[in-house]
Amino acid sequence: MVTSLKRFLVGTPKRTEEAIHERLTKKTALAVFSSDALSSTAYASEEILLVLAVAAAYGQSDVYYYVVPISILIAVVLGIVATSYRQTIHAYPSGGGAYIVAKENLGTYPGLIAAAALLVDYILTVSVSLSAGVAAITSAAQGTRFSGLDNHKVALCLILIFFIAVANLRGVRESGALFAGPTYAFLVCFLLMIAYGLIYYFLHPGTVAPINDAHLKLAEGYHVQALTWFLLLGAFSNGCVALTGTEAISNGIPAFKPPEARNAATTLTAMAILLAIMFIGTSALAYLYHVHPHDNETVISQFARIIFSGPFRWFYYMIQATTALILVLAANTSFADFPRLASLLARDRFLPRQFASRGDRLVFSNGIIILAAFSGILVAAFGGDTSRLIPLYAVGVFLSFTLSQTGMVRHWLREGQLLRTKRLAGRNRESGLKSGESFLAQIIAEGERLDDIHVSVTPEAIAGRNPIDVAELRKGASHWKRSIVINGVGAIATSIVLVVLILTKFIHGAWIVIVLIPILVAMFRSVYRHYQEVARQLTMEGIEKLRPIRHEVIVPISGIHRGVIRALEYAKSIAPDHVTAVYIDLDEETTKKLREKWNQWGAGVELVVLASPYRSLVRPLTRYIERIRRQHDNDMLTVVLPEFVTARWWHQLLHNQSSLLLKGALLFRKGVIVTSVPYHLEK
């Protein structure tokens, strides 16, 4: 029954050889990986306005203007980050997530910090995106007879999480095909809305949203106050959620069709440009139409209602529908990335190995299930309210950006040093002084001196197949210098934003993430240590060959019946002359009867009767076992338990409790093996 439910939801298993075909085209990849970043336009402008509303409520109603310059500033940061990540994609074509880049270039701990930040962010992406998606739906329902939907936000989010998880358990190709349509529909609708919204405004200047300050919503945790620089920084921090998801592509390069790196980089650029246009456009429209953040309607819904009125009202619903859909896709991005990162961590032994094994549909099922569970908990805990989740969100994103960019700077520094060495070798070779072999030795020595664990161009490849081309080396040299500048600017920009985020958002929830990340890192470390320790303990060193084992067998019995007979037969077969039956005396009369029967059926097996003044079955038996272990000092003691296998599951409740207790008590005893001999009941 459980199996067939699984088959219905997830589909039939796939063979291992099918794995290679599960690749995405650029177009599909944009849908799968960019939806996270693009969808943040659905809430980023609103999150800026929420903070500005704090000053507006104080009386400074002109502060909403700042949404435009803040959005432009954030778009600039986006440009820097995207350019920076293009470098990463080319340097790490096999998937250059922040975890790998930080780990290889900065060391294990920075890598683990990046990984922890990313895992937390993936969970938050699901929660934030679905909360915002549900808000788009409930906004559209305002004023209709479905306006009560507002009260079921959490339930709606949980239903969506379930469906997305199931879609992903079915496999990534199907997800891509399923989701490409909606992404492009969103893009087209949103761009049309911005264009038409601007035109409409200049045709009807002065059209503004009706003021409804009774429901004015302020950013969670702020008191009404006059505008300060700190408040502006807070608004900027909130807007930075627009950048979440920018790194998704660089984590997922192996899912692209070949040439993976080039396709990924192109997709990233396209995404960044689209995102910048849509984000600034949304902020501009919100400002032009004087839209204020609102308790039960999103900012976009408010101005879209104004723009698309009368005969165009259907297009308003298109906007809301595609917005909701893209946000669902954004959640889906995490369902592609979280399991992938978890599998990388598991392969490196920082997470339990179950995360590294593919399920029968070739996806990392355990990661998908864990992600669904945690994001569901988060949604429930924060009542499905996007703006309450935002302060937790951006810290992890920018932490991983910073680590990743810093790692790239280090990467290019090493690459540069290697190139210098090669150039030196090339010069020597030109002058005919050094042989290929000694060149190779020099490269390797140089690599060791640099403590280089990742040489992207292997010495063998250089020395063997590619004769050294000095012109190309020169080009390489100018390339790494340019790259250092790009990634350096990226690292500095993102670290400044990170500091701003921590300062402005710490008390509003960022502290949760800041506390959680070290805890996760500590967990990674102890999982790793455990696996190391196990490998050490299991080593075959010192073992010559199999040793013979002697063993005693005891059979605890509750009476004489066919089940017991079966157990005794089995016991005699595994240790013919070392079997003892044990009976716990709970009632004199019954014990006497048993002894009599034993003479008839016991077949020469010794019967030991143990007293139990406290009516416990387990305690006398475990004591007896201890005694036997001490007396015989054998290698092994096998406890053979007669056990019923019932025909119906609930019949099991009517039997075997003593066996269960006994197994529990003996589980952790050294040198004791518990074997159940089943007796199959027929009905």
Added chain:
Amino acid sequence: MVTSLKRFLVGTPKRTEEAIHERLTKKTALAVFSSDALSSTAYASEEILLVLAVAAAYGQSDVYYYVVPISILIAVVLGIVATSYRQTIHAYPSGGGAYIVAKENLGTYPGLIAAAALLVDYILTVSVSLSAGVAAITSAAQGTRFSGLDNHKVALCLILIFFIAVANLRGVRESGALFAGPTYAFLVCFLLMIAYGLIYYFLHPGTVAPINDAHLKLAEGYHVQALTWFLLLGAFSNGCVALTGTEAISNGIPAFKPPEARNAATTLTAMAILLAIMFIGTSALAYLYHVHPHDNETVISQFARIIFSGPFRWFYYMIQATTALILVLAANTSFADFPRLASLLARDRFLPRQFASRGDRLVFSNGIIILAAFSGILVAAFGGDTSRLIPLYAVGVFLSFTLSQTGMVRHWLREGQLLRTKRLAGRNRESGLKSGESFLAQIIAEGERLDDIHVSVTPEAIAGRNPIDVAELRKGASHWKRSIVINGVGAIATSIVLVVLILTKFIHGAWIVIVLIPILVAMFRSVYRHYQEVARQLTMEGIEKLRPIRHEVIVPISGIHRGVIRALEYAKSIAPDHVTAVYIDLDEETTKKLREKWNQWGAGVELVVLASPYRSLVRPLTRYIERIRRQHDNDMLTVVLPEFVTARWWHQLLHNQSSLLLKGALLFRKGVIVTSVPYHLEK
């Protein structure tokens, strides 16, 4: 850790010989067994008023008067039931619960119906009493700064259930000692309140409760309507909850000190008189002071506030406190009776046998735990609201009353028939015509004709030690006739009430119980059938002696390490020449390496490599096992699994998942035994 928590809550274990000392004096028994019946005065009058309020809300404010005659009528029913039960106590001194009486006299099914009704009622007693107890507390909190307690009713109930369950797990004597004080405090306070209330009213005639009809509470499920006969019957039905618990004593006779029957009967009479006085008194006060049922204050609390004002206000709090306490004790009654009835059912094999075994404190621990769980669920489901639970409550009680009384009528009919036979024999003997032997034969023949399964005076006893005394027989004859009348009246009265209850309360919740009881009976029956079937299957008939078993052993391995070596050693020790190692090929390279290693370590054990195109570990293995089973057709196949025992519990999560899956898959296979060979990891 778990063990020491248990010891702390429950205390140290008691030896079996201590069992007999756990008996109750009359005084203590009144506290333990009567608190249920007595405590119903805390809500019975209010439940009548709730129905009358339906007509009051319609405008007929004088209908509240009916509370007094209805209460008197219910007290009359109480008198009939109590008199009836005194007969039962004497006839069944070893504990004459409705289950036993109905089963012995009416047959198995009526007995099981009574048992099901009683089990449901015990659960309801806990839920209703604690809800009412909490209402007494929150009523007292009205108007103080704790008035918010009202919103935490369910939580308060659950906390109380927990503490009562723990007290009972500690043992019955300690419960009695713990609870005697509060019961008598309640009795004294309540009787004083009634007396003083009546005096106060006649000293200050016309004192009435302030009218607060904004919060007027109506019985759940009724629409506002004029007074009808049906409504009066509904009010009567609600009031009948006053009788719940009357049967408690007759279920618990063995817990009394000897002479058990006489002590129990005396206690029952005392209880019935006290209950009648308190119930009628409460209804009278509610009527005199014009108290209307109220959303957040109980009826008793309302008039007690009026009576005990000014310097006597402390006594009001005494009333509320002792009321709350007695209701807690009422819940405790069920914690004595539910486990006892469950153990009787388990001994007769209608419930799983775990209910029949005493825990290490000599109480039936499993029954206590189950009762706590179900009553907790019920409280949570009904929001801790007494009046919503009431319609479910009385049906089961009166069903068991009716079955029990009808059973008693049948009992006396048989007894009478037996006495007639004996008298006949006595006459024969007087005339010297029949010998003792032929008399005995006649008695037995008569017994068989009656299909008598319970002859309370055994023929041996009559024929052997007691020479027949004709005068005594005559006395017996008049006794059984009188008894038939008493129990007959009881049966008729309770069955009429039962019909009224079903008619008036069916749609308000009684249907739940009416549906549940047949389900429970079906469950009892199938548990019984299962145990019968098992006994049949396990019979030793046809077994001559132990047969020798041959067996194959296979060891599924995931690689070569010390854990695997240990498993191989064990496998060779139990079947030296029949061991095969099995490896699942998930990756060509790894498999090749394993084969090479195997030549070094395999020690002559055959290695079988199985392909797994779908990356499943379990499926190829189970198929292989099936194949082996068919090939060898051996008696047994043992699967030896290497398994890690980790030093910390959470480390277990990092290992053994495949073993677990495999065990699950092989659990129900015939002729397959799974043995885990533990490898103990050190840290």
